[in-house]
Amino acid sequence: MADSLSLRPTQPRRMSREEKARETYRLLLEAAAQVVGTDGYADASISKITQLAGVAQGTFYNYFESRQDVLNRLLPYMGRQMLDHIASSMPRDLTGPAREEARLRAFFGYLDTHPTFYRILYEAEVFAPEAHAEHFRILVEGYKAALGRAVQRGEIQGFDENELEAIIYMLLASRAYIAMRYARDRNGHTGPVPEHVIQAYMKMLRRGLFSEA
Amino acid sequence: MADSLSLRPTQPRRMSREEKARETYRLLLEAAAQVVGTDGYADASISKITQLAGVAQGTFYNYFESRQDVLNRLLPYMGRQMLDHIASSMPRDLTGPAREEARLRAFFGYLDTHPTFYRILYEAEVFAPEAHAEHFRILVEGYKAALGRAVQRGEIQGFDENELEAIIYMLLASRAYIAMRYARDRNGHTGPVPEHVIQAYMKMLRRGLFSEA
Amino acid sequence: MADSLSLRPTQPRRMSREEKARETYRLLLEAAAQVVGTDGYADASISKITQLAGVAQGTFYNYFESRQDVLNRLLPYMGRQMLDHIASSMPRDLTGPAREEARLRAFFGYLDTHPTFYRILYEAEVFAPEAHAEHFRILVEGYKAALGRAVQRGEIQGFDENELEAIIYMLLASRAYIAMRYARDRNGHTGPVPEHVIQAYMKMLRRGLFSEA
Amino acid sequence: MADSLSLRPTQPRRMSREEKARETYRLLLEAAAQVVGTDGYADASISKITQLAGVAQGTFYNYFESRQDVLNRLLPYMGRQMLDHIASSMPRDLTGPAREEARLRAFFGYLDTHPTFYRILYEAEVFAPEAHAEHFRILVEGYKAALGRAVQRGEIQGFDENELEAIIYMLLASRAYIAMRYARDRNGHTGPVPEHVIQAYMKMLRRGLFSEA
DNA sequence: TATGAATGAGACTTCATTCAT
DNA sequence: TATGAATGAAGTCTCATTCAT
Structure with missing residues (x-):
């Protein structure tokens, strides 16, 4: 698996709700890119992606329709x-x-x-x-x-x-x-x-x- | 999925034990090729392959170490x-x-x-x-x-x-x-x-x- | 699912705070009735209900204790x-x-x-x-x-x-x-x-x- | 939940493979009946059913297409x-x-x-x-x-x-x-x-x- | 060697509920 | 009071592999 370090920045400056949502989306996408780049599409599980992004599994589905979607x-x-x-x-x-x-x-x-x-x-x-x-x-x-x-x-x-x-x-x-x-x-x-x-x-x-x- | 017809010939002439084994091996490999060619590696399940080859699932493991092997x-x-x-x-x-x-x-x-x-x-x-x-x-x-x-x-x-x-x-x-x-x-x-x-x-x-x- | 049109009237005449709350309550109840009548209790999700009522999911819990409550x-x-x-x-x-x-x-x-x-x-x-x-x-x-x-x-x-x-x-x-x-x-x-x-x-x-x- | 006792008889006399399969099917169906009768269809999970039947979850899908099927x-x-x-x-x-x-x-x-x-x-x-x-x-x-x-x-x-x-x-x-x-x-x-x-x-x-x- | 039932880990996804804004 | 993003438990289902017959 990819690095287990979270991609979430440690010092998140104060953000509006919309900004935070956008940030979470970006975070998930970057995490997905990292996981797929390392393990390949076939082994890119939601669990790996969300773990790397530092969010709960359920959060994923607030931003993507499905695994295939991402x-x-x-x-x-x-x-x-x-x-x-x-x-x-x-x-x-x-x-x-x-x-x-x-x-x-x-x-x-x-x-x-x-x-x-x-x-x-x-x-x-x-x-x-x-x-x-x-x-x-x-x-x-x-x-x-x-x-x-x-x-x-x-x-x-x-x-x-x-x-x-x-x-x-x-x-x-x-x-x-x-x-x-x-x-x-x-x-x-x-x-x-x-x-x-x-x-x-x-x-x-x-x-x-x-x-x- | 590929054709559901078995690849097993209907009229197998009398074969020696070794011949039969060789034949089953070939059968499985051809079935795998067909399944992978049609559905891709990712969707090529042992069950599809053995079904197409006309043998039981367990038989597969007499000829191949694992799915990855085939x-x-x-x-x-x-x-x-x-x-x-x-x-x-x-x-x-x-x-x-x-x-x-x-x-x-x-x-x-x-x-x-x-x-x-x-x-x-x-x-x-x-x-x-x-x-x-x-x-x-x-x-x-x-x-x-x-x-x-x-x-x-x-x-x-x-x-x-x-x-x-x-x-x-x-x-x-x-x-x-x-x-x-x-x-x-x-x-x-x-x-x-x-x-x-x-x-x-x-x-x-x-x-x-x-x-x- | 039921109609995706909101049940919220488009031209709500000016209402007192209490009236508005009562109205929202009624709105949610009507929406729930519609959803349950169409999809059945089992498929009546909070999300469907609030969407039909035209309010946010969180709002639901200002009016009902739980899903079972409604x-x-x-x-x-x-x-x-x-x-x-x-x-x-x-x-x-x-x-x-x-x-x-x-x-x-x-x-x-x-x-x-x-x-x-x-x-x-x-x-x-x-x-x-x-x-x-x-x-x-x-x-x-x-x-x-x-x-x-x-x-x-x-x-x-x-x-x-x-x-x-x-x-x-x-x-x-x-x-x-x-x-x-x-x-x-x-x-x-x-x-x-x-x-x-x-x-x-x-x-x-x-x-x-x-x-x- | 229903009794946690298994429905599997303790003294299974020697059965042919086919008999055993038939028995497992019956076991699962009886277990499902018990679970549904007690908890209702909505709360009848595969896990409850297989647990009561004394088989693994996966076994269920050797006998039924889906939860709805049973x-x-x-x-x-x-x-x-x-x-x-x-x-x-x-x-x-x-x-x-x-x-x-x-x-x-x-x-x-x-x-x-x-x-x-x-x-x-x-x-x-x-x-x-x-x-x-x-x-x-x-x-x-x-x-x-x-x-x-x-x-x-x-x-x-x-x-x-x-x-x-x-x-x-x-x-x-x-x-x-x-x-x-x-x-x-x-x-x-x-x-x-x-x-x-x-x-x-x-x-x-x-x-x-x-x-x- | 052939069989096919049994296994169980693990994947995706849903959704009621919480909570900071 | 309203919002909606975040949560995480729980559920269904797939499938490679094992093993007794």
């Missing part, structure tokens, strides 16, 4: 965090492959600092399929727009729109499997992705997708 | 089937990208005819992680040898061994996500992968990995 | 309503069997216009046994007085007091079972009792209880 | 017992009111020796409505045949078939309410019905239903 909300919650992180750590004015590389590094960076995210994302296809599908829809949508701009800039040539969608799935897939293989050590702890892996990815991308001089 | 054996069993299928459907004498394309089509072909395999493979990372790792080890090993030969033939240039391993993960990843996205319809039923997706994959590969004139 | 008050509240209804719809100056028939029709009439009453009354023996016993005590008491007058008028002969009490139970029982069988359609909705049933009841009564020429 | 089977099980009891204790060759009286006494006799039956029957309308309806269907059917024969013998005159059905409901109702009122003392323990009550019932019946000289 599982469904996990990926949207973390996914938005991740996208925000990536957006905020992308340097302006990058174009072409350099932009792709920055994006990739930002993704791995988020993974490195949020060790629970990988499992939440990966297992979601099994345990929260709709959330997973929606997450993908958002990712693919954003990626399509980005690649569309690259096409307009003439950086990418020779792929029609449908082909580009397929390519996007390949790139997202590659990220995930690279993370699975290279971003964790023997003990399952996360770590940075080796440089040569990023280089291989970029080489493939530069040659295969971008039409560089 | 789950662990599933992917090796199906994985070998898949590799045999691919090997046997690969035309001789193909080289370069054409060989890759044949391999890809053989994989999708297997998926199309063995609808349970995708789920068994995909969920294995969660529910049978060691089997999943071993399956990958075998795949990657084989792929390394194949790409090694391509390097020797001069079809691939500019990637060192470590980089090639990363590329292999990208390719395996791409297969999996393409299957996830394109090889199933709205109802989760399998179907063939659209041609343009295969074309996009190959275009990326030809340009990005192979050094074609 | 259940106990339901039948007395509705029972008085029913008796008032019957009393007010009984023509003056009826005697003998005619008086009994009027009483019976008034009872069925109340049931028809107050569909929740049947369930509140019937299930009370299980869920509010003391209230049920008290309700019966009142009914029987009244009935005894009525039959006593009939005896004095010479309309009834050959039954001593103890026997008359037994007869009263038979008559109240008959009403209830007739309602159970004939006053509801397939869907559990209430409706009028068929005329021939009333005729059978009266025939039995005229011959069996009253000594008619 | 509740549904209770009345049919006891109802058949009761009908058998009545049939076997009815003297041959009785006709007319005497036959009715024997039937009534047999019913009260069963109640007296099976104290749990009353509650199982009465609460069934609320907690096992289909079983209750079916029980009534059977009772009414049987009663119709019996009264039909009385009509043919000329013992009953002036009631058509529809009216007789209504009368049957009145008689069944009367039994039930008489039992409710007279067959239990202050502490809820069963006892015999006072003679004068039976006399009142019979007087009403003789005059009201039967056409005696």
Whole structure:
């Protein structure tokens, strides 16, 4: 199980009732994220979650309809965090492959600092399929727009729109499997992705997708 | 749930004791594959499996140590089937990208005819992680040898061994996500992968990995 | 569940504190009656009741000691309503069997216009046994007085007091079972009792209880 | 709660597996009857039932689909017992009111020796409505045949078939309410019905239903 | 080896009630 | 007096595993 320390802050400054409710909700969601990230969706019991959140089991049902409900909300919650992180750590004015590389590094960076995210994302296809599908829809949508701009800039040539969608799935897939293989050590702890892996990815991308001089 | 018909053949010809035991083992494994492929690992109960196999619940424990035991054996069993299928459907004498394309089509072909395999493979990372790792080890090993030969033939240039391993993960990843996205319809039923997706994959590969004139 | 519309009137004219409290009490009681009449005692949760009454859950406990408390008050509240209804719809100056028939029709009439009453009354023996016993005590008491007058008028002969009490139970029982069988359609909705049933009841009564020429 | 003594016989003679299973089923059903008869359907928990039966909670679900399932089977099980009891204790060759009286006494006799039956029957309308309806269907059917024969013998005159059905409901109702009122003392323990009550019932019946000289 | 009844831990969920605001 | 979040006991049900036959 995850740490048995409560997530409840020790020094809760005076809060209004509504604030406190919001806080409890956040607490439960964070606890759920931690538990799922550590033990997986299948072993994420309400009892573990509430214990970590420092509330009674019954309290859980004041905020979520069911166990499945909280599982469904996990990926949207973390996914938005991740996208925000990536957006905020992308340097302006990058174009072409350099932009792709920055994006990739930002993704791995988020993974490195949020060790629970990988499992939440990966297992979601099994345990929260709709959330997973929606997450993908958002990712693919954003990626399509980005690649569309690259096409307009003439950086990418020779792929029609449908082909580009397929390519996007390949790139997202590659990220995930690279993370699975290279971003964790023997003990399952996360770590940075080796440089040569990023280089291989970029080489493939530069040659295969971008039409560089 | 899967078909409620038993997998037990109605007219078993006279078998020796050992043969019968082997047959029961196979029966249970096939039943497990069917159940997992349909309902997923999480919902694959011993009771469903034995019912489909046409034996009593207790019999299960004469052949497997535990529920986890049978789950662990599933992917090796199906994985070998898949590799045999691919090997046997690969035309001789193909080289370069054409060989890759044949391999890809053989994989999708297997998926199309063995609808349970995708789920068994995909969920294995969660529910049978060691089997999943071993399956990958075998795949990657084989792929390394194949790409090694391509390097020797001069079809691939500019990637060192470590980089090639990363590329292999990208390719395996791409297969999996393409299957996830394109090889199933709205109802989760399998179907063939659209041609343009295969074309996009190959275009990326030809340009990005192979050094074609 | 019952209607989700609140029972709280939208335009409450200015009320004194005490009036408002009385109003809230009545509101909760009516809501409880509605919920019990629709869902039964067993499924009448505080949450349903307060929601229908348009007040917070906590408010409930300002007016009732416990869940059982409100259940106990339901039948007395509705029972008085029913008796008032019957009393007010009984023509003056009826005697003998005619008086009994009027009483019976008034009872069925109340049931028809107050569909929740049947369930509140019937299930009370299980869920509010003391209230049920008290309700019966009142009914029987009244009935005894009525039959006593009939005896004095010479309309009834050959039954001593103890026997008359037994007869009263038979008559109240008959009403209830007739309602159970004939006053509801397939869907559990209430409706009028068929005329021939009333005729059978009266025939039995005229011959069996009253000594008619 | 009911007695905490187990219903399991202390000296179980050697039984085949099937016999033992049958015995466990019977044990659970009897335990359920006892618990429901004592505490009512609403408070009949699986845990109480299995404890009384002397088996583990899980065992319950080898024999019943759900809690509701066992509740549904209770009345049919006891109802058949009761009908058998009545049939076997009815003297041959009785006709007319005497036959009715024997039937009534047999019913009260069963109640007296099976104290749990009353509650199982009465609460069934609320907690096992289909079983209750079916029980009534059977009772009414049987009663119709019996009264039909009385009509043919000329013992009953002036009631058509529809009216007789209504009368049957009145008689069944009367039994039930008489039992409710007279067959239990202050502490809820069963006892015999006072003679004068039976006399009142019979007087009403003789005059009201039967056409005696 | 085959059987299938028995086991019991543990999961999810409901809901009457309390209490600080 | 009104609020509604928090509580925790209790209930139903599932299922991997054991074991006597």
